Amino acid sequence: xxxxxxxxxxxxxxxxxxxxxxxxxxxxxxxMYWYKQSAKKPLELMFVYNFKEQTENNSxxxxxxxxxxxxxxxxxxxxxxxxEDSALYLCASSQEPYQPQHFGxxxxxxxx
Amino acid sequence: xxxxxxxxxxxSVQEGRxxxxxxxxxxxxxxxxxxxxxxxxxxxxxxxxxxSIKDKNxxxxxxxxxxxxxxxxxxxxxxxQPGDSAVxxxxxxxxxxxSTFGDGTTLTVKP
Numbered sequence: 001x002x003x004x005x006x007x008x009x010x011x012x013x014x015x016x017x018x019x020x021x022x023x024x025x026x027x028x029x030x031x032m033y034w035y036k037q038s039a040k041k042p043l044e045l046m047f048v049y050n051f052k053e054q055t056e057n058n059s060x061x062x063x064x065x066x067x068x069x070x071x072x073x074x075x076x077x078x079x080x081x082x083x084e085d086s087a088l089y090l091c092a093s094s095q096e097p098y099q100p101q102h103f104g105x106x107x108x109x110x111x112x
Numbered sequence: 113x114x115x116x117x118x119x120x121x122x123x124s125v126q127e128g129r130x131x132x133x134x135x136x137x138x139x140x141x142x143x144x145x146x147x148x149x150x151x152x153x154x155x156x157x158x159x160x161x162x163x164s165i166k167d168k169n170x171x172x173x174x175x176x177x178x179x180x181x182x183x184x185x186x187x188x189x190x191x192x193q194p195g196d197s198a199v200x201x202x203x204x205x206x207x208x209x210x211s212t213f214g215d216g217t218t219l220t221v222k223p
Contacts, residue, residue, distance in 0.1 A: 004155070031209070042114070043156075043201070043213040056210055090155055097209020100146055103155030 003027045006091050006104035013081065014112050021076040021107045023091030031097045032074040034066060035090040037106075043090065049074060050097055078109075086111045115139045116204050118214035126222055131189040133217050135202035138183060142204035142212075147176060147187045150199045150216070159200075160187070192221045 004025045013019050025032065034046040048056035049068040063085075065077040074091055088108050092101040117136045125131045133147075143164040148156035162169040162176045162185065169176050175188045189196055199216045 040215075042116070042215045045210060045212070048210065050209075055208060058210075092155070094209075098144055098205060099209075100158035100161055101156075101211070102158065103148075105153065105155045 004091060004093055004102050004104040006089075006107050008107060009105065010108045010110075012110045012112060013078070015081060015083070017081075018077070018079040020078065021089055021091075021109075023074040023076075023104055025072055025074075025091075025093040025102070027093060027095075027102060029093035029095050029102070030071055031094045031099075032068060032071070033092040033094075033101065034074065034076050035092065036087050037090060038084075038087040046076075048097065055097070081109075081111045083111050085109065113138070114215075115142075116202060116212045116214040118200075118202060118217050120217050121215070122218040122220070124220045124222065125192050127194055128191045131187075131192045131196065131219055131221065133187040133189075133200050133202075133219065135185045135187075135214055136183060137185075137204045137212075139204065139206065139212075140183070142206040144205040145176070145178060145185050146203045146205065146211070147174075148201045148203060148213075149196075150201065156201055189219075192219075194221050194223050197221050 031050045035043045047066045067075040088106045090106045092103045094101045146161040147159040150156040178185045202214045203211045205211045
């Protein structure tokens with residue numbers, strides 16, 4: 001058990017759909033992250049939240065909208081995505097931003 | 113421009129021998145470095161880290177070496193075991209905890 005749970009594990013959506021990815025951590029951590037991993041590319045940091053406040057937006061398009069209602073939950077709201085947004089989306093948490101991160105198993109997103 | 117590079121996409125070693133995975137970085141502001149291990153269909157798992165004030169950190173079979181002047185770090189696994197077969201990512205952290213990852217190296221340990 002990773003301590004970081006992501007749902008759903010797989011998602012197929014059309015370009016006009018709206019969906020949300022969910023991440024939950026049971027580790028009592030204060031920092032949470034969204035990463036994108038495209039084929040043959042390194043993990044790309046998208047967003048960082050520390051104590052529910054967004055501290056990093058790595059030039060992510062506005063069609064990705066994060067939400068962190070509390071330190072245990074993180075959402076990524078998706079709307080009007082493009083085919084190039086198909087990727088593995090990983091959520092992670094850490095006690096503080098400089099600490100090692102614990103990752104979920106990811107959501108495999110496919111945009112039709 | 114990629115700030116963290118793992119130039120070897122794959123590495124194959126015999127069980128019991130040493131595995132050496134390498135990572136280079138360009139940003140001198142990075143001050144904390146980590147190695148993660150990833151099995152298929154799972155998220156990365158933290159393995160070992162090193163602060164920029166040190167040049168070596170050891171944890172069991174795993175040792176990370178940091179050469180700041182060369183902006184190079186390496187992960188040594190000895191002895192290598194078949195269960196170590198996975199993708200290994202190095203990550204460099206600076207600027208309020210923002211981590212930058214390398215492409216990963218796929219390690220295969222043959223029995």
